[in-house]
Amino acid sequence: MKSYKIAIVNSSSFGKYFPDQMERLKKIGEVESFVFDNDISGKDLAQALKGFNIIIASVRPFFNKDFFDHKDELLLLSRHGIGFNNVDVVAAKAHGTIVTIVPALVERDAVAENAVTNLLALVRRTVDSQQAVKENQWVKRATFLGMNVTGKAVGVIGCGNIGSRVAEIFKHGFNARLLVVDPNVDLDWAKKHNVEVVELDHLLQHADVISLNASLNETSYHILQQKQFALMKKGVYITNTARAELVNEEALLQALDNGIVAGYATDVMYKEPSFNDNPLVKHDKVLVTPHTSAYAIECLRGMGDKCVSDVENLVSNTPLVSVVS
Structure with a gap:
């Protein structure tokens, strides 16, 4: 034997x-x-x-x-x-x-829900406001101003197993206008959920929120870099539970500093673990979780x-x- x-x-x-x-x-x-x-x-x-x-x-x-x-x-x-x-x-x-x-469906709900959870925590300043309470700074409550996600234009880049579930949550939970970029999107699914299948430039120009759910390959590596950030609406929020390498980090940091990106929530980093000397971890407009999207x-x-x-x-x-x- x-x-x-x-x-x-x-x-x-x-x-x-x-x-x-x-x-x-x-x-x-x-x-x-x-x-x-x-x-x-x-x-x-x-x-x-x-x-x-x-x-x-x-x-x-x-x-x-x-x-x-x-x-x-x-x-x-x-x-x-x-x-x-x-x-x-x-x-x-x-x-x-x-x-x-692991078959894709095993992780579908957990990862999609975490993409939305992290985005909402970022938009509504959940971590900052909780920290203020822990520091007996309740008086700061009026400084934690967020925005509604309901009714906003949400762009989903990569709409396969997980991205399609993210889109469904935003559509049916927040009545979002859905913009999707994916060369292999299921058109029957898109029609059922009233999804607009668009080119990347169109999504970037119109989305209030962007969710990154693409697989990593030659065409998606650094799909967001300086040129793409320049097209975005000022004040856009981005959530990423896919791969860190979808984003050029230097271009992202510039977009955060100049106000194009109002906030970036990520569960994935170039180097894992990442520590508190990492520029993204240190940034006050960034929420980083330690690759826990599957932790349901x-x-x-x-x-x-x-x-x-x-x-x-x-x-x-x-x-x-x-x-x-």
Whole structure:
């Protein structure tokens, strides 16, 4: 019988809330958790995980070609999430490694709801006003002026699994005018929800609120940079629960400082973790949360169960689902 060694890599949540998931893995083989620097080289990562033939991986570090070229036998890399930007799936396939992800619907509601939650907290100055109360500064209440989201023009960039849910919440919860940019948008869905499918420049010129929900690829990297910020309505709010790299940070900081962007709420950063010396974290118009959009009980249960099922299916020679390589 083949022996299995299972590595849990850089996940702060797997097994924490649902110990039964860890127990299921321990019935299969040795299980060990690792925390690596996000920038660890592929070769060093491979060496550190020598002997482990199954990996359950978070959004970082990067499992690049260098990693697969130096890794000994790796049967399965199961992503504890819906994305796989940090995995070179071509290299994985070349080395005989199966790569799986969590089905998109598992994270849909949790991530979409957090995009809206963070946006509302930013617009209504929730964190600032709570801090004032904690500091016995109730008298400052009139300085925490926000705006209504109801009836505003909301632009959603990337309207797939999660972006479509964000759009639905804004439409049916806030009677928003919906502007959507996505080359693959479901036109039947758009018609049903009275969505305007537009070009990016049009969205930027008319949106009061922008939600970033695009996947990261060659066409979406830095989809918002100086030229795009210059097109925006002055005082726009932006929420991002997708990928930090959708935004050019220098251009964003300039737009925040000159008042084009009234506020930026993000659950994703270029470097994670990010600390209080980061220019975005320090900025008084920015709300940063520590990549917690999936941190809803229902979502974490579904994500963890999927990863454990991947391992169980592998060892029992049962077909795996949501395979990307």
